[in-house]
Each structure stands twice: as C-alpha cells, then as structure tokens.
Amino acid sequence: MAKSSKSVAQSYQLARERYAGTGVDTEAAMARLATVPISLHCWQGDDVGGFENTGEGLSGGIAVTGNYPGKARTPDELRADLEKALSLIPGRHRLNLHAFYGEFGGKKVDRNEIRPEHFANWIDWAKSHGMGMDFNPTCFAHPKAADGFTLSHPKKAVRDFWVEHCIASREIGAVMGKALGSPTVTNVWIPDGYKDTPVDRLAPRRRLSDSLDRVFAKKLNPKHHLDAVECKLFGIGSESYVVGSHEFYMGYAMKNQKLLCLDAGHFHPTEGIADKLGTVLMYVPEILLHVSRGVRWDSDHVVTLDDALQSIAAELVRNKLLARTHIGLDFFDASINRIAAWTIGTRNTLKALLMALLEPAALHAAEKAGDHTSRLALLEESKSLPWGPVWDAYCERQDVPVGTAWLDEVKSYENTVLAKRA
Ligand SMILES: C[C@H](O)[C@H](O)[C@@H](O)C(=O)CO
Numbered sequence: 001m002a003k004s005s006k007s008v009a010q011s012y013q014l015a016r017e018r019y020a021g022t023g024v025d026t027e028a029a030m031a032r033l034a035t036v037p038i039s040l041h042c043w044q045g046d047d048v049g050g051f052e053n054t055g056e057g058l059s060g061g062i063a064v065t066g067n068y069p070g071k072a073r074t075p076d077e078l079r080a081d082l083e084k085a086l087s088l089i090p091g092r093h094r095l096n097l098h099a100f101y102g103e104f105g106g107k108k109v110d111r112n113e114i115r116p117e118h119f120a121n122w123i124d125w126a127k128s129h130g131m132g133m134d135f136n137p138t139c140f141a142h143p144k145a146a147d148g149f150t151l152s153h154p155k156k157a158v159r160d161f162w163v164e165h166c167i168a169s170r171e172i173g174a175v176m177g178k179a180l181g182s183p184t185v186t187n188v189w190i191p192d193g194y195k196d197t198p199v200d201r202l203a204p205r206r207r208l209s210d211s212l213d214r215v216f217a218k219k220l221n222p223k224h225h226l227d228a229v230e231c232k233l234f235g236i237g238s239e240s241y242v243v244g245s246h247e248f249y250m251g252y253a254m255k256n257q258k259l260l261c262l263d264a265g266h267f268h269p270t271e272g273i274a275d276k277l278g279t280v281l282m283y284v285p286e287i288l289l290h291v292s293r294g295v296r297w298d299s300d301h302v303v304t305l306d307d308a309l310q311s312i313a314a315e316l317v318r319n320k321l322l323a324r325t326h327i328g329l330d331f332f333d334a335s336i337n338r339i340a341a342w343t344i345g346t347r348n349t350l351k352a353l354l355m356a357l358l359e360p361a362a363l364h365a366a367e368k369a370g371d372h373t374s375r376l377a378l379l380e381e382s383k384s385l386p387w388g389p390v391w392d393a394y395c396e397r398q399d400v401p402v403g404t405a406w407l408d409e410v411k412s413y414e415n416t417v418l419a420k421r422a
C-alpha cells in the first residue's frame, strides 16, 4: 500500500530526532547522497545483446539466464526502458554503455571501425537528461574472440585488432566526456583465459601488458576521460587461469596510475571487496566499482541490500573515499522484469550509501579511545536505527515513488509497453 505524504513526513520527523540524538544530521546525509551518481549499465536491458545484429551469441565466459518477456530490441526501446527505471530511482545518475550498443544504421561496422558518430544518439539522449556517460570496449561476442583470447592473443594480428578496438573506444569515451561535461570512465575488461591448467602463465600476461601499453599510449585529457582496468578470478571456460587477474591489474594500475575496477563478483565466493577499497586507493588515484552479486560464481545477480553491499558503502563513507570512487552496476538477470532489476539494484546501492552516511560518529570515537566494547555495542545498535523513514523522505523529495509504489509503475509499464514486444 502506498504511503501517504503525511505519514512519510511524520515518520521522518521522528527518525530525524532519533538520529540527531546520535549526532547525525539526516538532512546533511540526504544532501550528500544526492551528489552520488550511479552508472546504470545498459546491458541489463537486453541481456548483454548489443545492436550489431550479427547473430553472434554472448561469449567471454559470462552468461545471462532467463527469458522474461519484453527485453529491449532497439536503441529506442532500451532508452525508453532506462527512462522508466530512472524515473523510479532517486538522484541524478549516469549511463554505462558497451561499444556494441552503437547505432550502425544497418551497416556492418567491425569493432575496430567504431567511431563517435555511432554513439551520437546516446550522447544526445544523455545530454537531454543531464547525465554523464561511461563506456566499455566490447571484447567478446565476436569471431575474433571465439577462442577466448583478445588483447593477450598469441597471434599479433588478433591482438592488433583488439588494440585498435580499445583505442577507438577510448577516443569515443573522450568525445562523450567532453560533450557531457563530465569525464567518461572507459573500462577495459577482457575475457582471456584457459579452461584448463596452463603451462606458461607469464607469456599471455606479458602480451596483455604490452597491448595495454599500446591502448593507453595516447594521453587523453582527464577532464574528459579516465581509463579503468577490470580484473577477474575466473569465467565460464576460463576456470583455471585468467590473464587479467587481480594481481596483474593491481600492478598495472598502480604502475601506470590507472583506475582499478573492482567487481564484487570477480573474487573467490566468500571474498568481499570492501577491505580492498581503501587499500587500493592508497596507490591508485581513483577506482571504479562494479556493484554486482555473485551467487556461488560470478553469476551477476541483481544487487540486494546484503552485508557485502553495506560493507562496501560503509568503507567508502567512513574513509571519505566517495569522491575518488566511480560507482557502476554490473548484473544481468533475464529471469525477472529488467526494469525492476535496474530499479532494485540501484535503489539498494543508494540505500546502502544512505545507511553508511547515517552512521553515528560515536563509533569512530570509541575506536580511537580503544573502547572496543562500545565499538561493538554501537555497531550493533546502529543496525536498528530508523534509516527507512529517511530513505522514504529522500525518495519523496526526489519525486520518485516511496516504498513499493515503484513496482506498480513497473507492472503498468509491463502491461502497456513490454507486453507489446513480441
Ligand atoms: C558486460 C561487462 O563488460 C562485464 O560484466 C564485465 O564488467 C564483467 O564484469 C565481466 O565479468
């Protein structure tokens, strides 16, 4: 049942007083939250399909399961679906686009031939919504990636092709960033790896390092463009060895002062990334976060408000790392309504940040004083502080549905729009 404006205001007033008693200013927390953009990944909207229409299936060791009806089939449908999701999420956010979502006018444009004009509609769309954009070369779902290797491929001609694609992607990212007045983060993720135990673990990494040096050779203006590199532990078909491992990219990013992308689903199943954030930021200028949720493997489940997500948010807020962290989402679930997937994952990410912003300052004082009893007691008590009414008030002020009211809007969109997509 929808909450009335009056009950939202009354509950918020009580919550505000309760938080004030712990030294927390709920107004300041909401104001800070409003400045944090989340980059919504276009690929949740069409199951990582892209618009090349070559008939090439998804590859690269990632997989989308489910066949929920109504997936976006064209750029216009994808933009309409994103607009619906954005109307249900408080705050101003960004769009994260993959290279194979370009608009190629029915022509065959190979990955190394993509140019800014293929993304002009996306840039115009983002501009009209006051959004920034992020970008990704697409180094999978292509015949030249069919054997599982791209930038580290043993054949120079194949490496050259992917180097050209990544260079073109950076140039496009820089055009986006300049046009939108906010730097585009272009994130390089490649699938390269072996299903079974390799003999030579070093040669592919040397080739990858060399390819990356070529990709990044041209200096781009950081006002418009930032480079990120994303590691992974394993993928489907690369269970035994991934060239771009955590150690590889951590070293590469530190040496070259690139952004390190940490994807929450790219580590061992019980390994959280929260503890890595501050540490990595001691040595690289900024990071890119891929908020995801692995279930048993890097299954890219929709992000829930779980302990892992709350720890990530707490780490960023407690250490004042938000200004150096670019937050993007990375999940793809085709078993549920795709607009609901974006909405649930983004709202949860924001909720986790709000909870962290509302954390009582006394926690830090207790730790500083060496009072570990109070630290534990306060941490546990803070879990039941009334952050929910603050979230509701935030949604109302941002003019988006409060509580589950957003779900009614998704259902109505499903009936009136998605159902017509045969
Ligand atoms: C589609 C994306 O490039 C992809 O999800 C990447 O970021 C990744 O995490 C691959 O596992």
Ligand SMILES: [Mn+2]
Binding pocket: 189, 230, 263, 290, 330
């Ligand atoms: Mn990722």
